[in-house]
Amino acid sequence: MPENKVTRADINARLKKINIGGKPYVTVAQRVQGFWEMYPNGRITIEWLVLEPDWCCCKATCYDNEGRVIAEGTAKEFKSQGKVNATSFIENCESSAVGRSLGIAGYGSVESIASADEVIRATGASAGETQKSDKKTEDKQPIEEPKKPVAKRKPSRMQELRAEYLKAGISDQEVKSLLVLNIGDKKTSEYTADEMKQAEVIIRSLLDQQARG
Numbered sequence: 001m002p003e004n005k006v007t008r009a010d011i012n013a014r015l016k017k018i019n020i021g022g023k024p025y026v027t028v029a030q031r032v033q034g035f036w037e038m039y040p041n042g043r044i045t046i047e048w049l050v051l052e053p054d055w056c057c058c059k060a061t062c063y064d065n066e067g068r069v070i071a072e073g074t075a076k077e078f079k080s081q082g083k084v085n086a087t088s089f090i091e092n093c094e095s096s097a098v099g100r101s102l103g104i105a106g107y108g109s110v111e112s113i114a115s116a117d118e119v120i121r122a123t124g125a126s127a128g129e130t131q132k133s134d135k136k137t138e139d140k141q142p143i144e145e146p147k148k149p150v151a152k153r154k155p156s157r158m159q160e161l162r163a164e165y166l167k168a169g170i171s172d173q174e175v176k177s178l179l180v181l182n183i184g185d186k187k188t189s190e191y192t193a194d195e196m197k198q199a200e201v202i203i204r205s206l207l208d209q210q211a212r213g
Helices: 008-014 028-038 082-104 116-126 157-167 172-182 193-212
Strands: 018-020 023-025 043-051 055-063 069-078
Touching: 008 028, 018 193, 028 082, 028 172, 043 082, 055 082, 069 082, 082 172, 157 172, 157 193, 172 193
Parallel strands: none
Antiparallel strands: 018 023, 043 055, 055 069
16 A cells, blocks of 8 residues: 655645634544545544433544554533533534544644633634623523513523524534633533633634635
8 A cells, every 4th residue: 555645734734724813723524634634544433431311421532544543532521511412412522522632633733722721812812892601501590580570681692603603504513612622611601701702703713714615
């Protein structure tokens, strides 16, 4: 079999990137594409460390053409963590683990996995006004005070952004993967002001990329 002379640097240079806080970022799907170009006879396996009805944890392992391990990555998800996870927490966990393992292997990890704090600082310098995230979780209902009309809750900033990216044809899973990899495995309603600012920049970058085609 002829030797694959393509280098990881060549592949990373060709992968489609989005701009987050002035730094390049590559999606999980693009990382997978780069891996198969580099290792057409390689493998990516998933090992479920925990698989319960309400949460899961898995490990993704990447192998080269000779079957040697080149990187591993783990992730966990909870079914109660947001509307997307209510139906797809297992799929999101698998996607996150694969993305982390490929990032560790050097695919599309120019800034993202190696330095999430740098991304937070960068987005803090470039984003607009900070929108405070809703402190109430999606599962909790507003408490009604007796003899007082219940005011209609204003949509949170994340709900507004979600409406925008869904209208633009961007999936919840793609956004979820980016947010988990850059901010961490937590509910968007628990984001700090800086994390919400970073999330908005990530989504705005995806929207800009989608508009440019």
